[in-house]
Amino acid sequence: MSDSIHVLTRIGMPAGDSVPVIRRRFSGSEGLRVAIVAGIRGDTPEGMRVAHQVCGVLEGCHARLNGTVDVYPCVNPLAAHRAIRNWPFFDQDLNRLFPGRPNGHAPDVVAYALTQDVRGADIVIEMRGAHPSFAEAPQAHVRRGDTHAAELAKSVNVNVVWARDPSVASTATFAAQFQGVISLEGGTGNRLTSGVGKALGEGILNLLNVVKVLPDSEVPFHWATMQRPLMVEDSQVHRIRTARSGFFLPEASPWDTVASGDVIGRVVDPSTGALQETVLAPLAGKILAVREQPVVFSGSMVIRMVEQVDE
Amino acid sequence: MSEGFSLETPFRDPFQLSELRFGSGPLKVALVAGLHGTELTGVHALNLVAGALRMARVQGQVVLIPIVNAHGVEQGTKRWPFDDRDINRAFPGDPGGSAVERIAFALLASTQADVCVDVHGGSAAIRELPQVRVPLSGAELGLARSMQLPMLWRRAGDRLEATGLVGAWRERGISAMHVVGGRAGTLDVGHARTLAHGLLRLLHHLKVLKHSAADPAEVQVDTTRQGVRYHYSDVGGFWVPEVRVGDRVAPGHLLGAVTEVVGGQRVEAVRAERAGIVMSMRAYPVVHARELLVRVADPIS
Numbered sequence: 255m256s257d258s259i260h261v262l263t264r265i266g267m268p269a270g271d272s273v274p275v276i277r278r279r280f281s282g283s284e285g286l287r288v289a290i291v292a293g294i295r296g297d298t299p300e301g302m303r304v305a306h307q308v309c310g311v312l313e314g315c316h317a318r319l320n321g322t323v324d325v326y327p328c329v330n331p332l333a334a335h336r337a338i339r340n341w342p343f344f345d346q347d348l349n350r351l352f353p354g355r356p357n358g359h360a361p362d363v364v365a366y367a368l369t370q371d372v373r374g375a376d377i378v379i380e381m382r383g384a385h386p387s388f389a390e391a392p393q394a395h396v397r398r399g400d401t402h403a404a405e406l407a408k409s410v411n412v413n414v415v416w417a418r419d420p421s422v423a424s425t426a427t428f429a430a431q432f433q434g435v436i437s438l439e440g441g442t443g444n445r446l447t448s449g450v451g452k453a454l455g456e457g458i459l460n461l462l463n464v465v466k467v468l469p470d471s472e473v474p475f476h477w478a479t480m481q482r483p484l485m486v487e488d489s490q491v492h493r494i495r496t497a498r499s500g501f502f503l504p505e506a507s508p509w510d511t512v513a514s515g516d517v518i519g520r521v522v523d524p525s526t527g528a529l530q531e532t533v534l535a536p537l538a539g540k541i542l543a544v545r546e547q548p549v550v551f552s553g554s555m556v557i558r559m560v561e562q563v564d565e
Numbered sequence: 566m567s568e569g570f571s572l573e574t575p576f577r578d579p580f581q582l583s584e585l586r587f588g589s590g591p592l593k594v595a596l597v598a599g600l601h602g603t604e605l606t607g608v609h610a611l612n613l614v615a616g617a618l619r620m621a622r623v624q625g626q627v628v629l630i631p632i633v634n635a636h637g638v639e640q641g642t643k644r645w646p647f648d649d650r651d652i653n654r655a656f657p658g659d660p661g662g663s664a665v666e667r668i669a670f671a672l673l674a675s676t677q678a679d680v681c682v683d684v685h686g687g688s689a690a691i692r693e694l695p696q697v698r699v700p701l702s703g704a705e706l707g708l709a710r711s712m713q714l715p716m717l718w719r720r721a722g723d724r725l726e727a728t729g730l731v732g733a734w735r736e737r738g739i740s741a742m743h744v745v746g747g748r749a750g751t752l753d754v755g756h757a758r759t760l761a762h763g764l765l766r767l768l769h770h771l772k773v774l775k776h777s778a779a780d781p782a783e784v785q786v787d788t789t790r791q792g793v794r795y796h797y798s799d800v801g802g803f804w805v806p807e808v809r810v811g812d813r814v815a816p817g818h819l820l821g822a823v824t825e826v827v828g829g830q831r832v833e834a835v836r837a838e839r840a841g842i843v844m845s846m847r848a849y850p851v852v853h854a855r856e857l858l859v860r861v862a863d864p865i866s
Contacts, residue, residue, distance in 0.1 A: 268802050268803070268853055270826070359797075359855045360856075498573060499574055501575065549576075552573050553661060
């Protein structure tokens with residue numbers, strides 16, 4: 255039984271100091287091992303906050319856990335230090351370097367150390383964080399066809415579980431290294447969004463309870479408060495793009511319900527404010543993400559929505 | 566100059582993908598630079614080629630696109646500055662997609678030639694000997710050798726993804742090459758001239774130009790990955806080079822040293838393990854452990 259901090263790897267800096275990448279381990283009796291990874295990109299403080307929230311609960315009850323929970327609160331500390339997405343030196347996206355190399359340069363070594371350390375975990379949760387230009391509804395992403403992960407993801411208190419096909423670049427992502435990864439995101443990149451961190455943090459604790467790692471007595475909320483998510487695939491998620499460039503003014507918020515033809519935003523001339531385009535919902539459904547950074551080109555995505563499906 | 570693809574742009578005039586077309590008839594050759602906004606040596610090289618083509622009689626049609634990422638060039642950013650997307654990871658593009666996807670789609674459509682070349686600079690931290698990178702075998706190998714650039718690097722074709730321009734060209738059956746020289750963020754006039762001469766030799770080889778405007782060249786390296794030795798830093802510090810790209814070194818030759826950032830004490834001496842040509846040199850001096858310092862390639866004996 256333990257609550258320990260382990261230095262996964264230490265990044266030596268040219269000026270002589272070093273930066274540790276840490277893992278917190280909470281373990282009780284024998285049982286499943288769950289890995290919770292945050293901060294692979296430095297502009298995702300929401301995920302780091304959730305990691306700390308979960309740690310805060312586990313600190314008080316690790317001896318009563320039926321299994322082990324490993325929390326990696328910030329994998330990319332150099333980027334988080336500057337609130338930027340990529341590893342600062344050479345501007346490398348750490349989430350395109352997995353599984354990493356043991357003898358490569360610093361981001362490769364970090365990717366390798368994390369991959370090796372997580373290997374063997376029964377459940378892997380990645381706190382991905384939203385892009386800074388968008389406000390996202392709380393959502394879980396799983397690989398399409400991974401029914402076990404999709405089933406588990408129903409417990410994480412999100413609005414949507416999205417079963418996704420892998421992209422061209424995805425072989426080098428963290429999530430591609432393991433079976434059954436559940437990636438969580440919500441809110442806005444580089445910001446903490448009221449309610450989102452609490453929802454995701456409670457969702458992870460609920461999942462730990464559902465898989466019997468966290469005893470009922472330690473769950474700090476009632477299970478009935480958990481969201482029942484929509485289950486969708488790529489074909490049910492639609493990206494709405496602007497036809498004109500300019501200044502996008504949203505008329506919808508994450509998780510609003512819209513009917514086909516509803517006004518969901520407007521594009522105005524950035525110099526005069528004159529209306530250039532009215533953006534309409536092409537179908538009935540729920541708003542999954544809204545562009546918050548208002549400057550747009552022709553073809554910029556401004557809204558992502560899911561089709562109306564039976565809840 | 567003709568204006569190709571145009572994209573409405575907030576706060577300013579539309580973005581234009583500017584093309585320089587020479588000759589007439591079927592498109593034989595397309596030369597592209599400036600996909601990355603900081604790789605300026607390639608931009609200058611294509612402008613030098615344009616100067617030569619203006620003075621020449623061109624057989625068939627050639628298109629030059631010296632700057633793709635014009636906004637990145639203006640702002641000194643490698644990627645498209647608006648959303649920090651890499652245009653060279655957006656192919657084959659999408660005419661209804663985001664800005665970089667539309668640019669990628671239009672660029673691919675404008676460059677459906679028999680032979681295509683994408684010219685890049687080195688990274689911001691590394692200076693590269695002017696070189697052409699091609700697959701281990703196939704039509705590109707002969708074309709690349711006709712350029713007589715200082716270095717020809719034969720590499721496994723799977724290193725190129727279809728989301729990059731060269732990979733997208735090859736997926737469409739086009740003979741495509743990747744040319745690199747200099748360092749991002751700087752203009753190396755000598756390397757630009759070397760690259761331009763290589764491209765003019767290629768046009769001569771393809772009978773687009775009757776006469777080659779370029780001087781004979783010395784090819785120093787023609788090798789594969791096995792013929793390139795990578796030297797990495799063991800420790801972080803301040804890299805002080807003792808050689809330059811293109812230098813010939815012997816085994817044991819001091820390539821440079823890593824010193825303490827404060828105090829300057831030497832903490833690591835980096836020496837050549839075998840004889841060769843310095844093909845890549847770390848230019849930005851602050852290094853972390855296990856970063857690339859120097860690449861030395863087997864010379865042509």
